[in-house]
Amino acid sequence: MPACSALTNSLAKSPEYHVDLFYTQPSVPFENLHTYLDGIKSLRRISSIKDIPEPCELSKYNLIIVTGWYSHQWNRNLQIAKKINRSLIVASAIDNIKAIKTTHKLRQLFGMLAYRVYLSRIFDYCLVPGTDSSELMKFLGHPSSKIYQGYYGASSQIYSTCVKIRNRPKNFLFVGQIIPRKGIDILINAFKLYQKAGGTYGLTIVGSTDEKEDKAILSIEEFQSIQLLSFAQPDKIADLMNWHRVLITPSRFDHWATVVCEAAACGCLLVASKQVGASNDIIKNGINGFVFDALKKSPEKDLAAIMHKLELLLDSESAEQRSMISQKISSLWSEHQYKLSVEAMLK
Known part of the structure; x- marks a missing residue:
């Protein structure tokens, strides 16, 4: 989403940060996306599994924020990259919340096992939008001290009060x-x-x-x-x-x-x-x-x-x-x- 991209872009414009972005094509027909990403140093579109960066390339970063954790290839490459660079920090940006439907609740119970056994070894931190996502991540087993909010928000470049x-x-x-x-x-x-x-x-x-x-x-x-x-x-x-x-x-x-x-x-x-x-x-x-x-x-x-x-x-x-x-x-x-x-x- 452009507004969320603008949050990342604002960070990228800070002189102390170098930010690269690997992205998939958004399904929503937003126009002029480049205007929200002009601070990003490198933009690379991920169209298929073969476009996912290799572990050696990923290991050169200090921090990698990945949206979600559903890609086995991403998870595998991140895990290897962390072995190459022991100081590499990986965060999962997630907006899911606790399920309402019974079938989804069962899926989250299985997710809790998968997270504690496997995914928790990949992701050091979680970046979430707000309280409900924080509660889900704590339920899955992520330490509350390593969950940060701010994943979504309203960019002041776009949204502000102009009319009383x-x-x-x-x-x-x-x-x-x-x-x-x-x-x-x-x-x-x-x-x-x-x-x-x-x-x-x-x-x-x-x-x-x-x-x-x-x-x-x-x-x-x-x-x-x-x-x-x-x-x-x-x-x-x-x-x-x-x-x-x-x-x-x-x-x-x-x-x-x-x-x-x-x-x-x-x-x-x-x-x-x-x-x-x-x-x-x-x-x-x-x-x-x-x-x-x-x-x-x-x-x-x-x-x-x-x-x-x-x-x-x-x-x-x-x-x-x-x-x-x-x-x-x-x-x-x-x-x-x-x-x-x-x-x-x-x-």
């Missing part, structure tokens, strides 16, 4: 994939209830959809107060956030949802399900937003009630203060925190 919240149009905002896992049906049904009860805010939905897979979005057409926009680039998203008062992220499951942090940096109040990892870190319930349960029966009723609460709160004198709290919290997930975590791993 009470000067913005009275609208809610959703940004993400328009799929059932993201709770798009919960949002639309909640918005229907909210409007029927006299709610006056509009709703903007930003994302892409496959109408063959998801029928819920088709009902948007009958509502004039819902604006549907296609996938947008990060700078456009930041502009939209500055012209909306509230971001709603009603996912049934989401590892962290960086968009919540990005919206906080733009001064939005926030609504998210407790199934969204970032809700634990970014939202102070009842202060700069609200958290609800997307898996309970009729979650749209709770979300509609929250919409009404926010409409009243945003007409009060406390609105600007609540917006500033969002901004302050988001600053804990920034370029500075990313750099602090990397420096701690290098000590």
